[in-house]
Structure formats: structure tokens, C-alpha cells
Amino acid sequence: MTRITFDDQTFVTKKDETVLHTLLRNNIQVPYGCKAGVCQSCLMRCLGNTPPPTSQVGLKDTQQKQNYFLACLCKPESDITVTLPNTESSWLEVEVIEKIELSTNVIFLKLKSKEPLAFFAGQFVNLRRNNDGVIRSYSIANIPNGLHELEFHIRILPNGQFSRWVADELEVGMQLSLSHAQGDCHYVEEKSEQPLLLIGTGTGLAPLFGIIKDALSHKHSGEIHLFHGSRNESGLYFENKLRELTQKYPNFHYTPCLSGENVSEKYAQGRANQIALEKFPKLNGWRIYLCGQPEMVLHTKRVAYLQGASLKEIYADAFTS
Amino acid sequence: MSETTTNATLFEQLGGEAAVDAAVDIFYRKVLADYRINRFFNGVDMDTQAAKQKAFLTMAFGGPANYSGKDMREGHARFVKMGLDDSHFDAVVENLEATLTELGVSQELIAQVAAIAETTRADVLGK
Numbered sequence A: 001m002t003r004i005t006f007d008d009q010t011f012v013t014k015k016d017e018t019v020l021h022t023l024l025r026n027n028i029q030v031p032y033g034c035k036a037g038v039c040q041s042c043l044m045r046c047l048g049n050t051p052p053p054t055s056q057v058g059l060k061d062t063q064q065k066q067n068y069f070l071a072c073l074c075k076p077e078s079d080i081t082v083t084l085p086n087t088e089s090s091w092l093e094v095e096v097i098e099k100i101e102l103s104t105n106v107i108f109l110k111l112k113s114k115e116p117l118a119f120f121a122g123q124f125v126n127l128r129r130n131n132d133g134v135i136r137s138y139s140i141a142n143i144p145n146g147l148h149e150l151e152f153h154i155r156i157l158p159n160g161q162f163s164r165w166v167a168d169e170l171e172v173g174m175q176l177s178l179s180h181a182q183g184d185c186h187y188v189e190e191k192s193e194q195p196l197l198l199i200g201t202g203t204g205l206a207p208l209f210g211i212i213k214d215a216l217s218h219k220h221s222g223e224i225h226l227f228h229g230s231r232n233e234s235g236l237y238f239e240n241k242l243r244e245l246t247q248k249y250p251n252f253h254y255t256p257c258l259s260g261e262n263v264s265e266k267y268a269q270g271r272a273n274q275i276a277l278e279k280f281p282k283l284n285g286w287r288i289y290l291c292g293q294p295e296m297v298l299h300t301k302r303v304a305y306l307q308g309a310s311l312k313e314i315y316a317d318a319f320t321s
Numbered sequence B: 001m002s003e004t005t006t007n008a009t010l011f012e013q014l015g016g017e018a019a020v021d022a023a024v025d026i027f028y029r030k031v032l033a034d035y036r037i038n039r040f041f042n043g044v045d046m047d048t049q050a051a052k053q054k055a056f057l058t059m060a061f062g063g064p065a066n067y068s069g070k071d072m073r074e075g076h077a078r079f080v081k082m083g084l085d086d087s088h089f090d091a092v093v094e095n096l097e098a099t100l101t102e103l104g105v106s107q108e109l110i111a112q113v114a115a116i117a118e119t120t121r122a123d124v125l126g127k
Helices: A019-025 A061-065 A163-168 A202-217 A239-248 A272-279 A294-306 B010-014 B016-033 B046-060 B069-081 B086-102 B107-118
Strands: A003-006 A009-012 A043-047 A068-070 A080-083 A092-103 A106-113 A124-128 A135-139 A149-155 A175-178 A196-201 A224-230 A252-258 A287-292 A314-318
Touching: A003 A019, A009 A019, A092 A149, A106 A163, A106 A175, A135 A149, A135 A202, A149 A163, A149 A202, A196 A202, A196 A272, A196 A294, A202 A224, A202 A239, A202 A287, A224 A272, A239 A252, A252 A272, A272 A294, A287 A294, A294 A314, A294 B016, A294 B046, B010 B016, B010 B107, B016 B046, B016 B086, B046 B107, B086 B107
Parallel strands: A003 A080, A196 A224, A196 A287, A224 A252, A287 A314
Antiparallel strands: A003 A009, A043 A068, A043 A080, A092 A106, A092 A175, A106 A149, A124 A135, A124 A175
């Protein structure tokens, strides 16, 4: 007999009862489907402690790490607090401590929180402008450093309500609100020999850069291949930084790709996803991260799967604008 | 596959959940690569889709899945509007049979799986 806390209410399980069953028996409406661990409709998250591994069967490694579980499979052995995915809604106040122009349409932003933050590089957060509450999602480009700092690459859209404001009005010292970090597009340290393929367009580089830093800081020993694509040179940034990393880490490889005309020989000519998928026709056993334009992400996910990658090892983050 | 014993269910004879996982992986690749039917899979989330394939195969294998005719009907309604018909259903069953053949399942068991899959035809096609 254990206790389940959900939404500030506590319920006691009966013998051999699952979390889903206990909640439904108490008339708590949560999504569910097959009740057999197949459809994953009843995905929930355990707060504070880890759920039984048997309730995490079939979930992605990154979801398991974040204590997600399937309520229909979970017979808790000790008291647990559970929540539905992405319902934590507290906001943190953060201060702008650095703002740099990375290219004509990308701005680097560093924010600092007074309170500790829990996140993995590559996850995303919502940023909220305090005066009118406009919210946009951005991926985290750095690894936790103990200083409660977060780095972002903000793409300036011509009529972007939020991004234009970042470019024109936001200054060092100003305050923003920040949501908790979400998403499963991040590094996991368990499989350090696994080859990694990272493909990003534009500021899709932000999460990928964070993931690469995370992998290298964990001494990832497998090959790491980054393909960063843009139409023309102005869309690429961090080029020197990334070339330096290839000098320092022999297993890290960087291919900047330009799909426009008259491409200098410093770059591969063509779309980043096509160049990468042609170079690696067999992706069995690879871990793949895709970030950027939604069409590129969806298409590449399918092709990577058909070229042998396991769906559970493809992490995709489609950027909408 | 183990030898047929009189008491084992179809699901057990096929190898249970592990067999479903192996089959989903092969089956979904075949379906996505099949030009006759892959347009119905454009623009859907692949993880969600794979989970649905697993639920479908679990049912076709005679396993523990709550898959109702109503779900089947509602889930496929928009594809029926796109022109989903018997030929596409046949193509899916063909891919399913090819998957099981590839996994070394006996023709006798394949016929049983195909027969269960067949029971969903009317709901899938909205008839």
C-alpha cells in the first residue's frame, strides 16, 4: 500500500494496483488508451524520486532520465508524487547578462537566474516578456555550469514580435521570465561509444551546440558529426568556435553546408541533411539529433529511419517561427 | 519460433511482446518504403505512428490490446477521404505477411495473424 500524490491530492493504492487505476478509481481524469503499455497515452512524470523501471519500458532514454513513466504499468513500491507531462507552470525571473550579435540575424543571449535551474543542454524553455506576457520557446545552447546561466541563439525574424524586441530593445540588466526546461532532445551519457549525427539549419545549431558540449564534457568516445546548414554564409555562425573544437577533439567533425549559389570551397555545397544522409547511408546504431526547419526535420527523420536508425534514437526538434 | 503446443496462445507462439517489437520495426519500414501506401503516412508524427503500429500488431498477434472498432473507424476516417480503399488495405496485409516471413514465422501462424487483421477491414475502410 503506497500513496500517490497528484495535483495536491493524495490517494492510496490498493494491492497490485497501477497509478492509472488508482487515479481513475478516484475519478481523476488523466489521458489513457490501451492500458497495456503500448500506446503511451498515459505518459506521466514522477517528481522527486524515480519510478519503477518496469513502468518505463519502451520510453526514450532521455524520457527515462527525466523520470517519465507509463501510469498503466506503474505499481509504485514507495510513495510517489506524479504529474502530467509539461504542466509545471512556475516562472523564474532571469536577468540578461550578455547580448552579442553572432551574425546579421542571430543574437547570442545569456540569462542568469538567482535560483538554481535544472536542465539538460538541448532542451527548450519558454521566455516571457514581462510587460505584456508575449512568450516564445528557445533551445538551451549551454551545459549547466553551476552559475544558473542559460545561453540562447535568437534568430531575428523581420516581423518577429519577440525577436525584433530582443534585437532592438532588450539590454543587459533587463529582466525576463523563464519556464522550466522541457523536451527530450538532449545528450545521455550511458552510451559513450555510440556514433552521433547532428543536423541543424540556422539557429537549430543552438541545441546541437549544447548537446555537443555536453557529449564532449562527458568524454564521449564515439564519432560526433555535425552538419550545419544555411542558404548563404550569413546564416552560419560559431564557425571558428566549431573549427577550434575539431582541433581539440579528434572525434568531433564539423561540416558547414551552404545550399545557395557560388559557394566558397570552405563549405560543402548542398543541403545539410542531404549531404549528411548521403555520407552515412547506413545509420544502424547511430544516435541522431535533428533541429531546425520543420520540413527538414520531418523528412530527415523518415529517411534516417529508413536508413537503419532506430526511432527511439532519433531526437527531433522542429522550429516553428 | 517454438514448436506449437496445444495450450499456448497465438501471442505466446509468436514470441510475445519481444516479437511484436521486432515486427513493428520491420513492418513500419516496409510500409513507409511502399510507394502504394506511404502517402498516407506523410506529415504524421513518427513516434505516435510507431506506437499505433505496435498496438495494431499486438492485436493482430492475438495479444493484450484494447483496440476498438470505433477507434479504427475514427482513426482512419480522414484517410478514407483521401482515397483509402481495399487495395491499400491489401498492401498493408501483404507487408505484414512479408514481415512475419522475414522473422521466420510459420505459414500457419501467418495465416492466423492475417485473419485477425482481416477483421478490421470494414472499420478501417469505413464500410
